[in-house]
Amino acid sequence: MTADATTQAKAVLRRTMLAKRAVLSADDVATWSQAITARALDLPELEEARSAFVYVSIEREVDTRPLLAALLERDITVAVPFIAGPGRLEAHHITSLDHLTPGRYGIPAPAHPSPFTDTPDVCLTPAVALTEHGERMGMGGGYYDRYLAQHHTGVIIALAFEMQIVPHIPTEPTDRRVNTIVTDRRVIRCSPPPSAPS
Numbered sequence: 001m002t003a004d005a006t007t008q009a010k011a012v013l014r015r016t017m018l019a020k021r022a023v024l025s026a027d028d029v030a031t032w033s034q035a036i037t038a039r040a041l042d043l044p045e046l047e048e049a050r051s052a053f054v055y056v057s058i059e060r061e062v063d064t065r066p067l068l069a070a071l072l073e074r075d076i077t078v079a080v081p082f083i084a085g086p087g088r089l090e091a092h093h094i095t096s097l098d099h100l101t102p103g104r105y106g107i108p109a110p111a112h113p114s115p116f117t118d119t120p121d122v123c124l125t126p127a128v129a130l131t132e133h134g135e136r137m138g139m140g141g142g143y144y145d146r147y148l149a150q151h152h153t154g155v156i157i158a159l160a161f162e163m164q165i166v167p168h169i170p171t172e173p174t175d176r177r178v179n180t181i182v183t184d185r186r187v188i189r190c191s192p193p194p195s196a197p198s
């Protein structure tokens with residue numbers, strides 16, 4: 001597939017998956033998010049982490065507020081995304097959810113800059129779709145792929161509803177795979193796709 005065809009195929013899948021997610025009920029999102037939060041908080045890599053970079057959810061994404069609140073209680077460094085420009089994501093340290101205010105695209109972001117420039121022990125990413133092999137498709141800004149190309153975080157965990165797991169995602173060389181996916185039903189430890197170099 002050419003690069004253009006891959007981008008096109010991704011855009012089609014993105015629209016389909018966003019449409020499916022848009023019609024989830026608020027109740028389902030809340031119930032499933034609770035299950036995901038409990039499972040994520042039990043992961044040894046999150047229990048052992050000294051720092052975590054966690055997205056702040058909007059709309060029908062897996063709700064990360066309860067997870068953020070629990071991590072802030074754990075006395076580890078918690079950082080959240082700040083959109084610094086097109087495709088440019090920065091991590092900024094917060095010590096309270098009260099430090100968030102609506103930012104670019106209406107996504108809550110730190111009200112006052114406090115850059116966390118280290119490599120976080122764990123990165124918790126949003127996703128529009130994922131495969132069991134850890135291939136991830138996001139909103140199409142390339143924000144996380146660029147961030148993760150610069151910060152060699154060992155543990156990348158995606159939070160997703162079971163309905164977001166698909167058999168195939170068209171990939172580009174710049175796509176970073178996630179190590180683990182936490183859904184409302186299970187924890188998926190991702191192994192590389194058969195065709196990919198390990």
Ligand SMILES: Nc1nc2c(c(=O)[nH]1)N(C=O)[C@@H](CNc1ccc(C(=O)N[C@@H](CCC(=O)O)C(=O)O)cc1)CN2
Nearest residue numbers: 055056057058081105107126138139140141142143144
């Ligand atoms: N909660 C959350 N935070 C996140 C992400 C995410 O997916 N979820 N991102 C994951 O990477 C980054 C933001 N990525 C985004 C990419 C595209 C659009 C978007 O809606 N684009 C519209 C244009 C909207 C406008 O111009 O106002 C579009 O492309 O049509 C929003 C966010 C960083 N923070």
Ligand SMILES: Nc1ncnc2c1ncn2[C@@H]1O[C@H](COP(=O)(O)OP(=O)(O)OP(=O)(O)O)[C@@H](O)[C@H]1O
Nearest residue numbers: 137138139140141142143144145146149172174175
């Ligand atoms: N490390 C990188 N360097 C340069 N360009 C990149 C990099 N990573 C991704 N891109 C480009 O960004 C664009 C969007 O990428 P992609 O469709 O993979 O985004 P996404 O994973 O859906 O979004 P996000 O990471 O924001 O959730 C593509 O044109 C891709 O080639």
